[in-house]
Amino acid sequence: MISLIQQNNNLIGSLDAIEALKTKDQARVLVISDSHGSFRLLNQIVQNFGTNCDALILCGDTGRDLAELIETAFDDPDFKKTVPPVIACVKGNCDTPSVPISFCINDKPEAYAKKSIVLPESQLLTVNGQTIFICHGNNEHVEFGYESICNKMTAAKCKAAVYGHTHVPFNGFFKDNIRIINPGSISRPRDGSPETFAILTVEKTFIDAAFIRINKNLMRQVSFAVLKNF
16 A cells, blocks of 8 residues: 655655565556546546556656545545555646645544645656656657657666657657657547557566557446557
């Protein structure tokens, strides 16, 4: 179960969980971006997939929805059990640098304090010996190419990165076997792409990405399916 505390490195979760993730064999990471106010859908995705994942990455334009998720987890112990034990988040171009939130400190119901979740411009998350570079992508101008993000990855000694901003799912390799992944947007897809998110399987020597499509029927009921041939 996640500890609803943001650490000094801006990761959310207990220090023990963050350390355990660094050496977790065959870890699974839920990656979501660009929810833009669709916090109920974000929570629904976490409820369906969070229990089988070791971490949650939010790639920006998710700030207020993250606050809603944390507040829901505080109020609903059953939902809290579905939230992965580590959350990494970054600031999107539509986010503020921090979002206010009220939650319990040290799991003591009587100890409330007004807090804010800090949304850094970029973040590093080490999973199963591999360090993932996380950004929104606007500062790296990903809509024009990947040179900037590759340079930042090289400086941080990362071989994998996840980003958002374009609202289009992407999964590609670049020079020096660098892996770059965009999970797409769960609420505002572009360029004919569907609403998507991704689940990473992180092995010691490689990272595999599965993209999940969000389907909605006429009654606005949601279902999920693997996006094939991607």
